[in-house]
Structure formats: C-alpha cells, structure tokens
Amino acid sequence: MSAPVLSPEVTTRWQARFRAPRVSLPDWALHAPQRCLYASDVSGVVEQYAWDRTTDAHRQATDRPNGTLIGTLSPDGETIWWFADTDGDEFGVWMVQPFAGGEDRVAVPEVGPAYPAGxxxxxxxxxxxRSTxxxxxxxxxxxxxxxxxxxxHEDPASVDALTLDDELLVVSHSEHGDPRYPALRVLRTADDAVVAEKWDGEGRGLHALEFAPLPGDRxxxxxxERRGREELLVWDVVADSEVEIVLDLPGDVTAGWYPDGSALLVGHDHAARSELYRYDLGTGALERLDTPSGVVRGATARPDGTVELAWSSSQLPPVIRRADGPVVLAAPGEEPPAAYPVEDRWVPGPGGDVHALVVRPAGEAPYATAFLVHGGPESADDDSYRARRAAYVDAGYAVVHVNYRGSTGxxxxxxxxxxxxxxxxxxxDVAAVYDALVAEGFLDPARAVLTGGSWGGFLTLLGLGTQPERWAAGIAEVPVADYLAAYEDEMEGLRAYDRALFGGSPDEVRERYVRSSPITHVERVRAPVLVVAGANDPRCPIRQIENYLGELERLGKQHEVYRFDAGHGSLVIEETIRQVETALAFALRHCPPTGGHRGQEPSPR
Known part of the structure; x- marks a missing residue:
C-alpha cells in the first residue's frame, strides 16, 4: 500500500505559511525613537533591518548565509549592534555598524568570542x-x-540592566549554585563597588527587567516569585527599599516602563493566552488595553504613550500593530493563509490538572493525531499562529499540545x-492527556505520532522508549538523545542548568541522568523514528545524537535521519520547509490519517 500524498493545493498552502515574510516588533532607540531595528525573513533568511520612521526608509543591515537573530540599537540611534556566530553555533562576538549603513567592525576586540550573556x-x-x-x-x-x-565566576551570570546615566549596573548571578533562580547584584561602574544585593533564597528567582528611563532614577x-508565580516589584537600589506590585490577575506577569516613568506596561500570561494592561504607579489603577484574544509576543510603550505589540492567534497570522488597532509595520507580499482554532482541554494528571490544546482536522473522530510537545522545558504552547501545527492539520492529523509539568504560565x-x-x-502528563482523549473518542490509539524539537525532541525519544505501546511513529528534531554525552559536549550554561535540574552532575547523580536518557530505553522502541539534527548545535550536540542513531542501527530499529548544516534549528526558511516536508512525509508513510491526506480549508476569518 502506497503512502498518502498531499495534494499540490495542500502543499502550497502549508508552505505559504512559512514563506510569507514576517517582521518582529521593532526595537527603538531611547533618545532617537524614530530609529528602529527589527528582524525579518523577507529575504528568505532571518536578518536585521534598520527602519527610519521619519523617512520610512528600510535597509537590510545584515546578510549572512545562516541568518542573524540578535540585534539592538544604541540609545542615540547611531549604531546597530548585532551578534555574529558561525553557522548557528551561538558562539561569537558583537559587531557594530552605523545606522545609516557602512562597514561592520568588532565592537570591543578585547572581549573575545563566547556565548552571549547580556x-x-x-x-x-x-x-x-560572555559565557565559555x-x-x-x-x-x-x-x-x-x-x-x-x-x-x-564559574557559574552562570549575565548583564541585566544599566541606569540611564551609566552609573549603576545590575548583574544576575548564580553563585548559590542554581541558575534557574538567579540573584541580583548592583555595581557602581566608576569603581566596580557593590552597591546593593538582593536574593529571595532557594527556589525563588529574581529577574531584573529594566531601570526607570529617567535621569537619576534608581x-x-x-x-x-514569592507567592508561587511570576510577579513584580520596584526596587530603589540606592535606598534599598522595595514596593511589591500586587495585581489581581491569575497568571504570570511581566512588565516594562512607560517612557515617562509614571506607569508600567504589564503583560499577563494565563492558560495559553496573553493580554496587556497599563498600571499607574501613582494611583495603583490597572487598565486593560483592548487587544484581541490571542498571544502577545512582545510589546513596547512609545514616547507618545501609544503601545505597539506583536500579536497573533491560532487562526490569524502575526501582525505588528498598535494596541488601539492600526498596523505599525507590515512585511511586503501577501499574508499567509489562515490556520485553525485551538480547543482547550483540562485533564486530571498525577501532579494536578494538565492544560492541553487540541485542533481538529476534517472528518470524524477518532482521529490520527500528532502530539507536538514543546521544548524548553520552561516554555509553553499557546493560542498563537503556528505554521507547523497548521501543516499537520492540513495533512489530515489532529494536533495535541500538552503543557506538561515544567511548562511556564x-x-x-x-x-x-x-x-x-x-x-x-x-x-x-502527556500520557494522561493521551488517555483522556482516547476515552473521549477524539484520538485513535493506533495512529498517534509523537514529535517535538529540542526538549520536545528529548521527550519524543524518551517517550518512544518508555511508552512504546502508545506511539505509531516518532519525529525528534534537534533532541537530547544520550544525556551523558550531551552533558559533556553542551555549552557550560546548559551544564549548570542540568546540574540544577537533576540535583547534581552526572558524577554525583549518575542514575538520574541514566534513567532520563533516551539511549537507556532504546531497546524498547517499537515505532519508526525520524531524527533531525543540526551539525553545529551547541545545545543538543551532534555526537550524542550519533550515539543514539548508532544504537538504533545496531538493534535493527526502523529509523531515518535528516542532517542540516546549522545549529539548534535554522533561520533559513527553505531549510525549515525541507525539514517540515521530511517530517510530514515520514508521518504519512508510517501513520497515515484515513482520508485526511487531501487536507481541509482553514475556518474563515
């Protein structure tokens, strides 16, 4: 029996979602707000673009084969700073370029190549x-x-915030041994003296967001997270006094300053959606900004008091708009096709209720289903526009996201x-959602695919080995596959994170790493496996993936591998499309949806 093949119309539609150009929320210069920098893939590769709002002139500032993800502006708007790594390995130096264009040069030659740390x-x-x-x-x-x-210090630390007058610098550090819960230290830049310290103790992190943008403001x-979720406080670092901002909102919050320092722009994330508020520091008034239901990926308050944000929903593609409606910045060309709505599920799990999102394909349940598990693990799936999710639905699969224990929000x-x-x-938690959807009649247990990238790729390989009866196929992208080898080869910041996560190094708690390592359970794998691997990946290095593939080969397990010449994913759109195309073809061969290969039209807007 031949594998299902997607129709040309369906293929064109899912690829159009990836090929449609996107732009990020523009970063603007503090003292020259008309000068902005944003990222876009309009060239087919993610690069940095300069935008002068006065003339509406746009200029591509970087041009590299594997793209440029990180960039920012100097406060005066005269200089673009961008990070130059090698083919996605995340190891490199900061470069500078005049805003109006000109030669790139190393920003500070004395600071050698490293992983960026603020x-x-x-x-x-x-x-x-810098981190090495x-x-x-x-x-x-x-x-x-x-x-x-x-x-x-030997443990992770980063540059976090600088006062407007350059006199005080805030750094976060993990000298106490756990980088998941950083402490803060304030240094006087004139003589490097310690001005203040703040740490909330074990299991409670502090994150410096930014200083008030006013002269002399401290x-x-x-x-x-003193009350078990992400909240806010304002710390006067010279007076060493603080005011907690207690908001009657159920989820996690973060914030930035309005330019006049009188209010905060608050982002609230809860149950896979987000919303924005203005919090007046003088009166304590909390005003919700009128934005549609969906997900805000970033927001900024401009000097004139307007708020700009990057927004999308599961059905509607990303847009850079003002909170009151007008589009601020649009990529050239046609918008990508609409996608599919998500439904919420709350499922009892061994650690409490698990929140999942599901998407229905055409046809009647029970469905062939792809579990797309997110990476991180400190991340979450949400009600945002996801081209990969929509591609699986186009191919005839139901899609399930599980915000398992470890997820944020x-x-x-x-x-x-x-x-x-x-x-x-x-x-x-994935199993609890799986079982609930089987009981509901949503999921066909004989046709379930497990797939994810990074930590999601790790969970995919581990799930194939520890839950072999559940999965008909597995697709693991840039995964941790052999945890002991991964620990040896990954960047030091991740080794410190692993020590905190596992409760020690492999020398100290080896049995925990072995228990959690996919290669430990490879003999139990039944389903065919596709592994996608980046040759220059510093997070999930290639050697430990090769170890796992070698064991699959030795054991005669059915598997395929797709290698690409970049790091932890690709900034090149056509390369991403090739990877998704490979994954879909693999899923269709080994776990075909009944009649679903013709695809369906997304719901009208």
Missing amino acids: LEIGGSLVAIG DDGSELWLAPVGGTPRVVYR RLLVGH YGSAWRDALTGRPGPTELE
Whole structure:
C-alpha cells in the first residue's frame, strides 16, 4: 500500500505559511525613537533591518548565509549592534555598524568570542556578558577607555540592566549554585563597588527587567516569585527599599516602563493566552488595553504613550500593530493563509490538572493525531499562529499540545515539578492527556505520532522508549538523545542548568541522568523514528545524537535521519520547509490519517 500524498493545493498552502515574510516588533532607540531595528525573513533568511520612521526608509543591515537573530540599537540611534556566530553555533562576538549603513567592525576586540550573556549599551560605556566553558565574565567598555572585567565566576551570570546615566549596573548571578533562580547584584561602574544585593533564597528567582528611563532614577523593575508565580516589584537600589506590585490577575506577569516613568506596561500570561494592561504607579489603577484574544509576543510603550505589540492567534497570522488597532509595520507580499482554532482541554494528571490544546482536522473522530510537545522545558504552547501545527492539520492529523509539568504560565510549583526527575514527569502528563482523549473518542490509539524539537525532541525519544505501546511513529528534531554525552559536549550554561535540574552532575547523580536518557530505553522502541539534527548545535550536540542513531542501527530499529548544516534549528526558511516536508512525509508513510491526506480549508476569518 502506497503512502498518502498531499495534494499540490495542500502543499502550497502549508508552505505559504512559512514563506510569507514576517517582521518582529521593532526595537527603538531611547533618545532617537524614530530609529528602529527589527528582524525579518523577507529575504528568505532571518536578518536585521534598520527602519527610519521619519523617512520610512528600510535597509537590510545584515546578510549572512545562516541568518542573524540578535540585534539592538544604541540609545542615540547611531549604531546597530548585532551578534555574529558561525553557522548557528551561538558562539561569537558583537559587531557594530552605523545606522545609516557602512562597514561592520568588532565592537570591543578585547572581549573575545563566547556565548552571549547580556548586553547593555549606555551613553558613555557598554556592559557585555560572555559565557565559555570556563564560566562567566562580565565586561565594562568605557567609550575611549580600556575595557575591563568587572565580574568573573564559574557559574552562570549575565548583564541585566544599566541606569540611564551609566552609573549603576545590575548583574544576575548564580553563585548559590542554581541558575534557574538567579540573584541580583548592583555595581557602581566608576569603581566596580557593590552597591546593593538582593536574593529571595532557594527556589525563588529574581529577574531584573529594566531601570526607570529617567535621569537619576534608581528604581529597578524586578520580577519575583514569592507567592508561587511570576510577579513584580520596584526596587530603589540606592535606598534599598522595595514596593511589591500586587495585581489581581491569575497568571504570570511581566512588565516594562512607560517612557515617562509614571506607569508600567504589564503583560499577563494565563492558560495559553496573553493580554496587556497599563498600571499607574501613582494611583495603583490597572487598565486593560483592548487587544484581541490571542498571544502577545512582545510589546513596547512609545514616547507618545501609544503601545505597539506583536500579536497573533491560532487562526490569524502575526501582525505588528498598535494596541488601539492600526498596523505599525507590515512585511511586503501577501499574508499567509489562515490556520485553525485551538480547543482547550483540562485533564486530571498525577501532579494536578494538565492544560492541553487540541485542533481538529476534517472528518470524524477518532482521529490520527500528532502530539507536538514543546521544548524548553520552561516554555509553553499557546493560542498563537503556528505554521507547523497548521501543516499537520492540513495533512489530515489532529494536533495535541500538552503543557506538561515544567511548562511556564501555570505557577512556580508546576514549572519546577520535574526537578530531580526530568523526562518521566512530563511524559506522565502527556500520557494522561493521551488517555483522556482516547476515552473521549477524539484520538485513535493506533495512529498517534509523537514529535517535538529540542526538549520536545528529548521527550519524543524518551517517550518512544518508555511508552512504546502508545506511539505509531516518532519525529525528534534537534533532541537530547544520550544525556551523558550531551552533558559533556553542551555549552557550560546548559551544564549548570542540568546540574540544577537533576540535583547534581552526572558524577554525583549518575542514575538520574541514566534513567532520563533516551539511549537507556532504546531497546524498547517499537515505532519508526525520524531524527533531525543540526551539525553545529551547541545545545543538543551532534555526537550524542550519533550515539543514539548508532544504537538504533545496531538493534535493527526502523529509523531515518535528516542532517542540516546549522545549529539548534535554522533561520533559513527553505531549510525549515525541507525539514517540515521530511517530517510530514515520514508521518504519512508510517501513520497515515484515513482520508485526511487531501487536507481541509482553514475556518474563515
């Protein structure tokens, strides 16, 4: 029996969602707000673009074979800073270029290549964080002066915030041994003296968001989790006084300043959706901004008080718009096709109710179903536009997302519940959702595909080995496959994260790493496996994937592999399409949806 083949119309539709150009929320220069920088894939590769709002002139600032993901502007708007790695390996240096165009040069030659660990650009100095296998270094580079190291430690640290007058620098560190819950230290840039410290203790992180954007203002906006979820406080770092901002909102919150320092732009995330509020610091009034239901990927308050945001929903593609409606920045060309609505499911699980999102294809249940599990693990699936999700629905599959224990947006206890037992914990929640959907008659248990990337790829391989009876096929993209080898080869910041997650290094708690490693359970794999791997991946390195593939080969397990010459994913759109095309073809061969290969039309807008 031949495998189903997608019709040309369906193929064109799902690929159009990837090929339609996108733009990111523009970053704007603090003292020259008409000058902006944004990322776009309009060339087919994600690059950085300069935009002068006064003339509406747009200019591609970077042009590299594997793209440029990270960029920002100096406060005066004169200089573009962008990070140059090698073919997606995330290891490199900061480059600078005039806003109007010109030659690129290394920003601070004295600061050698490393993984980036924060960047703060002031008027008279720049603070640069770097991470290597030797630990973290934080540098200050005064304009016209000699760069110097102001902090060095074997554990992860980063540059977080700089006052408007360049006098105080905030760094986050994990000298206490757990980078998941950082502490804050304030340094005086004139002499590197410690001005203030703040740490909430084990299991409670502090995140410096930004200083108030006013001369002489020493108020630092900080995220905390003292009551079991992400909340806000304002810390006067000189007076060492703080005010907690208690909001009657059920989910996690983050925020940024309005430019006049009188209010906060608050982002609220809860149950796979997000919304925006204006919080008046003087009166305590909380005003909801009128944005449609969906997901806000980023927002900023402009000097004139307007709010700009990046928004999408599961059905409607991303748009850069003002909170009051007008489109701010649109990519050239046609919009991508609409996609499909998600439905919510709350399922009892071993650690509490599990939130899942499901999408129905054409036809009647029970459906052939693709479980698309997210990476992170500190991330979440949501009601945003996802071209990959829609491609599986186009191909005839129902799609299920599980916000398993470890996901963000459901409180600190839920996020941290996998500590000491990562992998099996999340898969228990996936299994609970699987069983509930079988009982509901939604899911055909003989036609279930498990797939994900990064941590989702890790869960895919681990699930195939520990839950072999559930899965008809597995597709693991840039996964952790052999945890002991991955620990040896990954970047040091991730090794520190793993030590915190597992409760020690492999030398200290080896049995935990072995239990959670997919290669430990490879003999039990029954389903055919596709593995997608990046040759230059610093997060899920290639050697440990090759180890796993070697075991599949030795055991005679049915498997395929797709390798690409980039890092932890690709910024090249056609390469991404090739990967999705390979995954869909694999799924259709090994777990075909009944009659679903003709696809369906998305719901009308």
